[in-house]
Amino acid sequence: MTPFVLDPRLADDCFVLVESDQFILLLMNNALIPWFILVPKTDKTELHELDSSTQTQIFSVINRLSAFISTDYKPDKINVAAIGNIVQQLHIHIVVRYKTDCYWPGVVWGGTEKQAYKEKNMEKVKLKLVSILEL
Amino acid sequence: MTPFVLDPRLADDCFVLVESDQFILLLMNNALIPWFILVPKTDKTELHELDSSTQTQIFSVINRLSAFISTDYKPDKINVAAIGNIVQQLHIHIVVRYKTDCYWPGVVWGGTEKQAYKEKNMEKVKLKLVSILEL
Numbered sequence: 001m002t003p004f005v006l007d008p009r010l011a012d013d014c015f016v017l018v019e020s021d022q023f024i025l026l027l028m029n030n031a032l033i034p035w036f037i038l039v040p041k042t043d044k045t046e047l048h049e050l051d052s053s054t055q056t057q058i059f060s061v062i063n064r065l066s067a068f069i070s071t072d073y074k075p076d077k078i079n080v081a082a083i084g085n086i087v088q089q090l091h092i093h094i095v096v097r098y099k100t101d102c103y104w105p106g107v108v109w110g111g112t113e114k115q116a117y118k119e120k121n122m123e124k125v126k127l128k129l130v131s132i133l134e135l
Numbered sequence: 136m137t138p139f140v141l142d143p144r145l146a147d148d149c150f151v152l153v154e155s156d157q158f159i160l161l162l163m164n165n166a167l168i169p170w171f172i173l174v175p176k177t178d179k180t181e182l183h184e185l186d187s188s189t190q191t192q193i194f195s196v197i198n199r200l201s202a203f204i205s206t207d208y209k210p211d212k213i214n215v216a217a218i219g220n221i222v223q224q225l226h227i228h229i230v231v232r233y234k235t236d237c238y239w240p241g242v243v244w245g246g247t248e249k250q251a252y253k254e255k256n257m258e259k260v261k262l263k264l265v266s267i268l269e270l
Contacts, residue, residue, distance in 0.1 A: 045212075046201060046205065046212075046213055047197070047198075047201065047213075047215055048197065048198045048201035048202055048205070048213075055194065055198075059190065059194065062182070062183065063182075063183045063190075066181060066182065066183035067183055070181065070183070077180075077181075077218075077219055077220055078181055078182075078183075079216070079217070079218045079219075079220070080182055080216065080217045081214070081215065081216030081217070081218065082214070082215045082216070083212075083214045083216065083242060084212055084214075085212055085214070085232060085239060085240040085241070085242070086240050097220060104220060105220040105221050106220070106244070106245050107218060107220070107242055107244045107245060109241070109242045110241050110242060
């Protein structure tokens, strides 16, 4: 089997938080918005093309991540989206939104306001996520 | 139990294609983009708050609708998203995208280009969807 290779645009824009046999969880390098991206290790490009057990696994990760976000970040909304108009590799955005954030009430895609994470802040998020996803 | 009431903004912007005990499937009244909106009959506002059997039902509808879109519309991409920054009632966008559409490669949310459906064209979509979703 060909090893899974993360799309270079995702690799450039994000940190890898967690990697398992089934998926990679990324954090967009934009400290203005807590923005996670879940990348199933598949060559399918649409959600409905995933086989049933992969879908179940992926939705289980989204559920656990969303429950963690709900408790830990206390957001006004969680945006969950598979878009992929630009990066074809299947990836699901899980974005923590506040009424006070720089994009509210608009969506985050296409926005240009950015601020790189400080290394220690990114590491804090990483530490939490590893334990939440029980890897 | 209080009867489920569709958010008035969704009701204003969309046609009802299909209604079951569990959900309402809408078509955004914008003939420029085939744009479906699935509204689970729930008072939860986040996907992960749905109980497991409701999630399974909803994802099954999304899968069937996406498979239909894939065959019938032959799109370049399907965008699937739960956003809800403006309309709080839980609703999932399933948007048929082409590289030639007026918003590509951007997302459809926040866009202003619109064109109302002709009644007969909307009815055509409705007829197909009723049979696809086996109601």
